Amino acid sequence: MGKNKPQALPGKTVERLSQYRRILYNSIREGKTNIYSHELAKMMNLTPVQVRRDLMLIGYSGSQSKGYVVKDLVTLIGKIIDSDKGQRIIVVGMGNLGRAITSYFSGKREKLSIAAAFDNDLQKTDRIVAGIPCYHINQIKEYVEKEGISIAVLTVSPEATHDVSKKLLEAGIKGILNYTSVPLTVPEDVHLEEYDIVTSLEKLAYLVK
Amino acid sequence: MGKNKPQALPGKTVERLSQYRRILYNSIREGKTNIYSHELAKMMNLTPVQVRRDLMLIGYSGSQSKGYVVKDLVTLIGKIIDSDKGQRIIVVGMGNLGRAITSYFSGKREKLSIAAAFDNDLQKTDRIVAGIPCYHINQIKEYVEKEGISIAVLTVSPEATHDVSKKLLEAGIKGILNYTSVPLTVPEDVHLEEYDIVTSLEKLAYLVK
DNA sequence: TTTATATTGTGAACAAAATATCAACACGAT
DNA sequence: ATCGTGTTGATATTTTGTTCACAATATAAA
Structure with a gap:
């Protein structure tokens, strides 16, 4: 019930999540609301497949037409990485x-x-x-x-x-x-x-x- | 001919070689001339198998009775990692x-x-x-x-x-x-x-x- | 000499990580 | 409507790294 979280992200994925988030903050500041895997990949110097795989692992879904919603993604990464009260x-x-x-x-x-x-x-x-x-x-x-x-x-x-x-x-x-x-x-x-x-x-x- | 070196050590092995060497310098300073895989492993916080595998990859052989010769090992690691003239x-x-x-x-x-x-x-x-x-x-x-x-x-x-x-x-x-x-x-x-x-x-x- | 013990070296199994492949889908152009 | 394009999500495959298991060997003790 309830807790169905895999709760064991690969170490490398966790590292990349931290970096996705930082880059996404920049994107937000530039007014970007949505982003495709290949865009994020380019900024991180990765392949789009790697990006999608990471996001799949944290259970985040984008849309074929608009890609991922930057704000939601940042929020989700925060939920995973950050402690509630810091x-x-x-x-x-x-x-x-x-x-x-x-x-x-x-x-x-x-x-x-x-x-x-x-x-x-x-x-x-x-x-x-x-x-x-x-x-x-x-x-x-x-x-x-x-x-x-x-x-x-x-x-x-x-x-x-x-x-x-x-x-x-x-x-x-x-x-x-x-x-x-x-x-x-x-x-x-x-x-x-x-x-x-x-x-x-x-x-x-x-x-x- | 001659050059039969695999010349493509795994990245992780290279990292460990650098650390083996530093630790071995300490051992030399303490007067240690020979060392067993399990000793080196303990100092590096690794398993003995991992150590032996790494040394195998660089083509260094020890002896069952005395383990590895510290000085020779350091020299060999130097040959692999260092450039000739620095x-x-x-x-x-x-x-x-x-x-x-x-x-x-x-x-x-x-x-x-x-x-x-x-x-x-x-x-x-x-x-x-x-x-x-x-x-x-x-x-x-x-x-x-x-x-x-x-x-x-x-x-x-x-x-x-x-x-x-x-x-x-x-x-x-x-x-x-x-x-x-x-x-x-x-x-x-x-x-x-x-x-x-x-x-x-x-x-x-x-x-x- | 024989036996017991400790060690190395390595093939094989396993695990983690990265990459390739492709079905399904959304959307615009025609 | 239909087709072509570009995208996601997921499964399969490959690559890289680690660990297991054990044969081979040296030494010391019996």
């Missing part, structure tokens, strides 16, 4: 990368915001850094529990990574975006995304070679 | 992210280095920023051709992305790492890696939900 994130490690991410992200998404940052450098703690309050790493647990945070971006030094990730898990964090060069291990119920700039560059170097 | 990279867009990447990367890899940066802000051009020389974006073509650069990291604003990417292609760049939120289209012979922070965070938010 989600707040913490950034742990306020070095160059942490600050860059914080500044870059601020105000970008309505339902997703960076609530606070943490660092172990006393020069940075207990003041506003890059527009958000920065506390000492030892305060993570207290803050996360009080504020009900479940997602953390990890941008600390390789040396600190293990300790800090342990603190995050103890605090009850359920999703970690790890920009550290150190691979992390997390329990089954915690979601982990890892990204490493050096790896991306080395891959490119290999491909270009 | 590769130099440019960073285009010296905002927060561009500077963060530059500082983070400097001196990290022997065969891969950031040679110069480009921006259109006259406050930044023609001086040293984050440790490397920064020129005006109009000088990209001249610089790239003179210095024989083939890889660029793109961290400009969404508005500037299209123009700048056109300049990069005209300059003959063969690999672009795009951190812009704007999807890019490139000719077949140019390699493109795209990464978007917001998308990663939204994916995490979806998973955690």
Whole structure:
């Protein structure tokens, strides 16, 4: 009954949904009300089939004559990706990368915001850094529990990574975006995304070679 | 004859090779000379089978008793990933992210280095920023051709992305790492890696939900 | 020597993701 | 009305990536 949602979208589809939405916002701003799969595909640099497949997976139907209704599509993607009351994130490690991410992200998404940052450098703690309050790493647990945070971006030094990730898990964090060069291990119920700039560059170097 | 190399490693394998190597450097520093697949797997948070499969693909053989010889493995990975005489990279867009990447990367890899940066802000051009020389974006073509650069990291604003990417292609760049939120289209012979922070965070938010 | 154990290397099965193909349909032109 | 065009939605196929299962082998212990 009721809940017939597949509730297990392929990871790649979720990523594309996020990007469809951003592009569709632009289209709305340009006054576009309807869009065809091939138009969206072109803007995303994908094939129309891929676009239709993704939309099929989220159960959205267009019309043969007008394509998809931009506004409805955006709304539906929001229902899938966003939490009802929004989600707040913490950034742990306020070095160059942490600050860059914080500044870059601020105000970008309505339902997703960076609530606070943490660092172990006393020069940075207990003041506003890059527009958000920065506390000492030892305060993570207290803050996360009080504020009900479940997602953390990890941008600390390789040396600190293990300790800090342990603190995050103890605090009850359920999703970690790890920009550290150190691979992390997390329990089954915690979601982990890892990204490493050096790896991306080395891959490119290999491909270009 | 001779060349019997498959020369088409799976993309994921290449990424992991880059990470194996970094981890193996640590092991060398700790005095480890040999390593088993399950040890490497544990450090990378993978399965031993995955590790052995990757090493099989690059044609490296270990021994049942001692596992793999760390030094040899590192050397072989280098032969596969690195260019003989190294590769130099440019960073285009010296905002927060561009500077963060530059500082983070400097001196990290022997065969891969950031040679110069480009921006259109006259406050930044023609001086040293984050440790490397920064020129005006109009000088990209001249610089790239003179210095024989083939890889660029793109961290400009969404508005500037299209123009700048056109300049990069005209300059003959063969690999672009795009951190812009704007999807890019490139000719077949140019390699493109795209990464978007917001998308990663939204994916995490979806998973955690 | 024989047995037990731990390891590698790899074919085969499996899973995830992308792509191709096509029936059904809406709409405008004739 | 009918035909041609362009579109969606869905099934089928292909490609890519991961995991399973096990033979082959080296070593140490019995």
